[in-house]
Amino acid sequence: MKILLMGNPNVGKSVIFSRLTGVQVISANYPGTTVGYTRGTMKLGDAEVEVIDVPGTYSLEPTSEAEEIARKMLQTGDVIINIVDATNLERNLNLTLQLLEQDKPVLIALNMWDDVTHKGIQIDLKKLEKLLGVPIVPTVATSGQGIKELVESIPLARAVKLPPKTRAERWTDIGAIVNQVQKVTHRHHTLLERLEDASVKPLSGVIIASIVLLGAFALVRLIGEGLITYVFDPFFNNLWAPVIHWLSNALGGKGILHMILVGQVNSGVIDFETSMGLLTTALYIEFAIVLPYILAFYLMLGVLEDTGYLPRLAILLDTFMHRVGLHGYAIIPSLLGLGCNVPAVLATRILESKRERFIAATLISIAVPCAALQAMIIGLVGERGAQYVALVYGTLFTVWIVIGFILNRLLKGASPELLIEIPPYRLPQWRATFQKLWMRALGFLKEALPIVMAAILVVNLLFSLGVFTHIANFAAPVITGLMGLPKEAVIAIVLGFLRKDVAMGMLAPLALNSAQLVIASVLLAMTFPCIATFVVLTRELGMANMLKATVIMIASALFMGGVLNLILQAA
Amino acid sequence: MSDMKLVTLRKMKAGQSGKIIEIHGGQGLVNRLDALGIRTGGTIKKLSSMVMRGPVTVQCGRTCVAIGCGMADKIIVELDSNKDENPPDGQS
Numbered sequence: 001m002k003i004l005l006m007g008n009p010n011v012g013k014s015v016i017f018s019r020l021t022g023v024q025v026i027s028a029n030y031p032g033t034t035v036g037y038t039r040g041t042m043k044l045g046d047a048e049v050e051v052i053d054v055p056g057t058y059s060l061e062p063t064s065e066a067e068e069i070a071r072k073m074l075q076t077g078d079v080i081i082n083i084v085d086a087t088n089l090e091r092n093l094n095l096t097l098q099l100l101e102q103d104k105p106v107l108i109a110l111n112m113w114d115d116v117t118h119k120g121i122q123i124d125l126k127k128l129e130k131l132l133g134v135p136i137v138p139t140v141a142t143s144g145q146g147i148k149e150l151v152e153s154i155p156l157a158r159a160v161k162l163p164p165k166t167r168a169e170r171w172t173d174i175g176a177i178v179n180q181v182q183k184v185t186h187r188h189h190t191l192l193e194r195l196e197d198a199s200v201k202p203l204s205g206v207i208i209a210s211i212v213l214l215g216a217f218a219l220v221r222l223i224g225e226g227l228i229t230y231v232f233d234p235f236f237n238n239l240w241a242p243v244i245h246w247l248s249n250a251l252g253g254k255g256i257l258h259m260i261l262v263g264q265v266n267s268g269v270i271d272f273e274t275s276m277g278l279l280t281t282a283l284y285i286e287f288a289i290v291l292p293y294i295l296a297f298y299l300m301l302g303v304l305e306d307t308g309y310l311p312r313l314a315i316l317l318d319t320f321m322h323r324v325g326l327h328g329y330a331i332i333p334s335l336l337g338l339g340c341n342v343p344a345v346l347a348t349r350i351l352e353s354k355r356e357r358f359i360a361a362t363l364i365s366i367a368v369p370c371a372a373l374q375a376m377i378i379g380l381v382g383e384r385g386a387q388y389v390a391l392v393y394g395t396l397f398t399v400w401i402v403i404g405f406i407l408n409r410l411l412k413g414a415s416p417e418l419l420i421e422i423p424p425y426r427l428p429q430w431r432a433t434f435q436k437l438w439m440r441a442l443g444f445l446k447e448a449l450p451i452v453m454a455a456i457l458v459v460n461l462l463f464s465l466g467v468f469t470h471i472a473n474f475a476a477p478v479i480t481g482l483m484g485l486p487k488e489a490v491i492a493i494v495l496g497f498l499r500k501d502v503a504m505g506m507l508a509p510l511a512l513n514s515a516q517l518v519i520a521s522v523l524l525a526m527t528f529p530c531i532a533t534f535v536v537l538t539r540e541l542g543m544a545n546m547l548k549a550t551v552i553m554i555a556s557a558l559f560m561g562g563v564l565n566l567i568l569q570a571a
Numbered sequence: 572m573s574d575m576k577l578v579t580l581r582k583m584k585a586g587q588s589g590k591i592i593e594i595h596g597g598q599g600l601v602n603r604l605d606a607l608g609i610r611t612g613g614t615i616k617k618l619s620s621m622v623m624r625g626p627v628t629v630q631c632g633r634t635c636v637a638i639g640c641g642m643a644d645k646i647i648v649e650l651d652s653n654k655d656e657n658p659p660d661g662q663s
Contacts, residue, residue, distance in 0.1 A: 058606035058607060059602070059605070059606035061602050061606070063599070063602065063603045063606065087633060088632070088633045088634055089633075090608065090632045090633065091607065091608040091632060091633070091634050094606065094608070167602075167605050167610070168610075168612075171610060171612075171613075196635075197618065197619070200618065200619050200621075200628045200637070201585075201619045202619070202620075202621055202622045202625075205621075311637070314637070315621065315625070315626050315628065315637045316621065316625075318621065318625050318626045318637075318639070319621060319622075319623045319624060319625040327639070328626065328637075416639075417626075417638075417639025417640075417641050417642050418626045418637055418638070418639040419603060419604070419607070419636070419637070419638055419639060419642060420636065420637050421607060421634060421635065421636055422628065422635040422636065422637055424635075
């Protein structure tokens with residue numbers, strides 16, 4: 001048996017899915033968080049049944065790729081649980097009536113039931129159940145209330161098979177239903193609602209956006225640096241270092257195994273940043289430099305997602321985003337890209353047109369550095385002074401705008417207009433927010449750590465075989481001639497294909513001057529996205545478009561490297 | 572109050588509300604707006620609009636929606652006449 005969870009965007013399908021199956025999924029307070037679908041299983045009596053979290057859709061007439069997926073999946077389901085936002089009955093019933101026209105058993109979860117009273121709404125459940133002809137269970141997915149009853153009601157799901165209606169007829173029916181079952185009493189505007197209004201007005205909106213973004217940035221830095229200084233660095237220096245020294249001695253201080261595990265030892269001192277061993281540099285980069293920023297970034301992103309601020313930011317930035325061929329909502333995948341480019345490219349599915357998805361994905365993979373790379377940039381470049389970090393970010397931002405502007409001019413068509421639902425503000429539920437952070441951090445370690453280990457291993461082996469000398473000599477004209485970098489830097493750039501953070505770490509032992517470090521950072525950010533992003537780009541855009549994006553990437557990276565070299569090092 | 576005041580959604584002022592008379596758009600646009608509850612005959616309230624041809628935000632029933640201003644140009648609204656609905660709480 002296959003159970004489908006269907007409903008409008010942002011009504012809590014993913015949270016109900018987690019409650020039913022125990023499978024953790026990312027949820028957030030904006031329409032379109034779920035762009036693919038997630039499967040899980042649950043026990044129903046003695047049977048094991050399949051549950052599918054379907055992307056949200058307003059109607060069965062699809063208008064975006066995510067909705068198209070939803071429509072196709074509908075045919076495969078045996079039972080449909082229609083999740084309805086109880087605080088917005090009228091609009092949600094539009095999909096409900098369309099689902100009831102299908103020949104599928106349906107039951108309804110009337111979610112956000114706790115918000116109904118806060119908003120001064122009264123709903124006559126019995127009457128609604130009678131009018132629709134299917135079981136209705138009130139639920140509060142975030143607290144788990146009503147989930148047990150929902151599961152018990154699954155066998156009661158009924159196919160009512162309403163006669164097909166036109167849109168106008170449906171709205172008339174909905175109006176009649178809502179009039180009979182819902183009473184709304186007026187009440188004062190809450191503080192959150194006043195903030196909702198203020199954040200989409202031009203002047204107050206810009207002020208709020210500046211405060212939110214600067215605040216988020218400052219907090220990410222504060223939390224990231226705090227974790228490094230007070231947690232991870234002390235751990236490595238005080239607890240891990242003695243273990244490594246003991247191991248180094250036990251291995252006799254040299255030999256191939258020592259080189260792979262511990263790496264270089266300079267007069268008895270092991271520098272975690274530059275020794276290039278599996279147990280030293282690989283672990284140190286991932287845990288003491290990158291992980292703290294991953295935690296800080298995803299905590300802030302989680303809070304921004306769950307409050308419902310991001311769609312409002314999209315409205316404010318819409319006019320600006322049109323200049324680069326996108327509309328405001330593209331800011332959401334772009335922000336996700338600051339964490340990791342892979343989910344960001346996936347999230348471009350919330351954009352309507354192929355053109356827009358191509359532009360957004362290309363810009364993300366070229367000019368939006370992931371958190372791992374940013375952590376390394378802040379660590380390595382930051383040592384030379386904040387102005388150099390600003391230079392890297394400023395360059396990338398300029399590249400983002402310029403490439404977007406050019407693509408917007410070159411590609412046929414125009415950027416579609418914004419049309420999005422704005423969710424109400426909600427206070428983050430800390431448990432859920434931290435659970436999401438935990439999932440993302442764990443996901444990061446699981447994906448990154450094996451590749452980091454492999455990358456460091458490969459580097460060590462290739463070094464000892466002398467392969468790198470050949471590559472370096474081969475690339476010297478471009479790297480040294482055009483970019484003004486030592487030829488060994490090419491190894492870092494090649495390695496960037498595996499992981500950007502390790503690649504950045506490779507620059508540490510090269511003793512670059514500050515200008516060279518800036519150039520190398522920009523190059524690393526712009527050239528090949530890591531292999532995982534490459535795979536997802538190919539899957540999402542198709543081979544031809546991925547190759548197009550790659551050509552743009554290589555051309556712009558060479559160009560920017562050259563320009564920066566001229567500006568920074570010509571004198 | 573016989574004279575009907577027809578304006579486009581874009582020309583409406585923030586805070587005004589009215590009834591949608593017509594949507595000058597292709598079937599695709601009409602479908603997408605309909606799915607969000609914005610339809611001919613429905614009531615709509617304008618909340619705000621951004622400068623420089625930015626999007627317009629509206630409330631339709633209990634749903635808030637942001638609409639690009641080109642689309643807002645295509646939505647014709649009959650303004651509620653004499654709209655001075657006294658605020659329910661004494662503030663203003």
